[in-house]
């Protein structure tokens with residue numbers, strides 16, 4: 372809620388609230404640009420004896436990333452070494468955050484544990500890391516203009532997941548998707564970098580990054596409807612279910628009916644709109660970051676096609692993209708990544 376001019380309280384939609392974070396992150400990058408004239412990575416400031424520890428911490432983050440997210444890890448290898456290890460450090464922090472509510476100890480997790488995790492986050496942003504992995508992230512946020520808000524918001528997403536298993540409307544679901552996935556987009560762009568020749572506004576690139584996170588999460592939700600229902604969770608807008616003549620019981624029953632197909636068609640359409648929004652920003656990223664981002668966008672979007680190919684049975688069939696299709700997507704992503712912000716108009720690639 373914010374106070375409007377007339378003094379009364381106006382309720383902000385989730386989208387408006389999230390856009391404020393986009394503005395905050397974009398402003399931080401602009402400030403950094405102004406004070407340094409460029410966005411090259413700051414040099415290492417090291418105390419004697421700590422350089423090895425830090426590079427070991429980053430290596431460990433790389434190992435974790437390689438172990439849990441192989442394809443994503445391969446994508447990071449295309450980036451410059453500085454950027455790559457920073458992305459690993461961010462990935463590891465997100466994974467640890469997620470594990471607090473999804474990992475083996477998840478049943479013992481309390482809101483207090485999340486408060487402690489947040490206090491640790493604030494410490495590391497102030498240069499007081501708690502452990503090695505935190506030290507890697509502390510170094511990253513010291514070198515790249517990464518705002519703390521998306522990190523805090525991801526923790527908020529975990530709190531939301533603890534207390535909520537239904538979403539009344541898309542506004543509520545949008546906020547959840549921002550917390551758990553849109554935040555990742557906002558954290559990544561300051562590290563991936565924007566092409567120096569880009570004419571796009573900082574805000575529009577961050578908006579596209581946010582859209583990719585939302586699109587990925589919506590896709591994830593649509594793929595995992597059955598699996599989530601078995602855990603008593605329904606990450607679908609309740610009001611839209613009602614409008615389609617459906618209820619939670621239909622989801623728990625898991626029968627593909629015409630009502631379900633038609634409901635799913637609309638949900639898929641919306642997820643695709645977020646992917647379309649995201650596409651507008653990928654070309655603006657620095658050259659080395661474009662290929663992995665295109666690849667992940669194309670691969671994740673194909674999951675939606677697979678849900679359709681499964682005749683919308685996301686109750687008992689898990690939609691996945693076959694290896695051959697994945698391999699085909701790589702050169703397509705590569706071709707798209709060759710389009711730079713300045714080569715937009717005359718590009719032959721875009722016409723093919």
Ligand SMILES: CC(C)=CCC/C(C)=C/CC/C(C)=C/CC/C(C)=C/COP(=O)(O)OP(=O)(O)O
Pocket residue numbers: 551552553555556557559560576577579580581583584587588591649650652653656664
């Ligand atoms: C588009 C522009 C300008 C920049 C890109 C900015 C980025 C990197 C956005 C991507 C954000 C992202 C990767 C969000 C996470 C989304 C998500 C649903 C991840 C799924 O994680 P898992 O649950 O491990 O997935 P699987 O179950 O599919 O393995």
